[in-house]
Amino acid sequence: MSKEAQNLYPMHALLIRRWSPRAFRSDNIPEEKLRTLFEAARWSASGGNQQPWRFILGTNGDESFSKILDSLDDGNRSWAQNAPVLVLSVGKKTQNRNDRPNSSYRYDLGQAVAHLSIQATEEGLYVHQMGGFNPDLCRQAFSIPPDFDPITVFAVGFLGDPSQLEGNNRIRETEPRQRMAFDEFVFSGTFGQPSSLFP
Ligand SMILES: Cc1cc2nc3c(=O)[nH]c(=O)nc-3n(C[C@H](O)[C@H](O)[C@H](O)COP(=O)(O)O)c2cc1C
Numbered sequence: 001m002s003k004e005a006q007n008l009y010p011m012h013a014l015l016i017r018r019w020s021p022r023a024f025r026s027d028n029i030p031e032e033k034l035r036t037l038f039e040a041a042r043w044s045a046s047g048g049n050q051q052p053w054r055f056i057l058g059t060n061g062d063e064s065f066s067k068i069l070d071s072l073d074d075g076n077r078s079w080a081q082n083a084p085v086l087v088l089s090v091g092k093k094t095q096n097r098n099d100r101p102n103s104s105y106r107y108d109l110g111q112a113v114a115h116l117s118i119q120a121t122e123e124g125l126y127v128h129q130m131g132g133f134n135p136d137l138c139r140q141a142f143s144i145p146p147d148f149d150p151i152t153v154f155a156v157g158f159l160g161d162p163s164q165l166e167g168n169n170r171i172r173e174t175e176p177r178q179r180m181a182f183d184e185f186v187f188s189g190t191f192g193q194p195s196s197l198f199p
Contacts, residue, residue: 003177014121020128022079023164023173024157026060029084033123037156040119044112047104052092053112056142060084067141068153073132076153079169080130083155088138089113094147109151120156129154 003019005011034057041053058065060083068086069077080086091109095102117127135150144150162173183194 003174005177005179014118018117018121019126019177021126021159021173022128022169023160023162024079024083024126024155025160026082026084027158028059029125029156029158033125034085034156036123037116037119037125041112041116044108044115046108046111047102048095050092050096050102050105050108052102052105053109054090054092054148056088056090056138058086058088060086064142068133068138071133071135071137071141072130072153073134076130076132079165080128080153080155082160082164083128083157085156087154087156088142088150089152089154090144090148091151092148099147106151113152113154124158125156126159127154127156 003021005016005019007016038055041055042051044053046052056064056068058068065086068088069081071088072080089109091105093101093105113127113129117129120127130153133150133153138144138150162170165173182198186195186198187193188195188197
């Protein structure tokens, strides 16, 4: 079974290897590897270099992990409870210089998590992002101020075995990954008109 990307054109090996598993080994992640992940996030690009990303780190067994886990939808909690690390990503909605809205805060936060995910692959780790959680619970549990929004939770860990999972999650863990064709998302001329770059 390989979950690697079935890319049609050459691509960096880290991008080929990255995917979002649900089965994680319980092994702890060495602290130097975790530091490296957040270093990768730190050097991401952002609108006006505002760096609107914030992260709350939970390590399996500690209070932050429990709070993040409690906020997850049931389906996500069923597998994420075995991950060694859960992280809550939080975006700063306002500009650093004034209280005006920062229109790119979600974009920038997502980009930082993308950086982190690719660095994780380099470290032999995997990241699984989740939108299925309750942001209000997280806001309360972590006293998140009003100008910040909880955006996603992500699990990080070493790859586990699909047999750890049950039911549909086990099936999904080994299913081929699907992607749109290029003519569905690379356009020229008008919106929706496929680019001739991909004949
Ligand atoms: C913003 C965001 C929210 C997501 N929410 C969930 C989620 O709640 N539960 C889940 O199992 N996967 C979630 N995913 C993972 C996606 O389903 C996964 O990235 C997608 O199917 C592509 O698979 P791949 O990452 O293995 O290439 C989310 C991913 C992103 C980027």
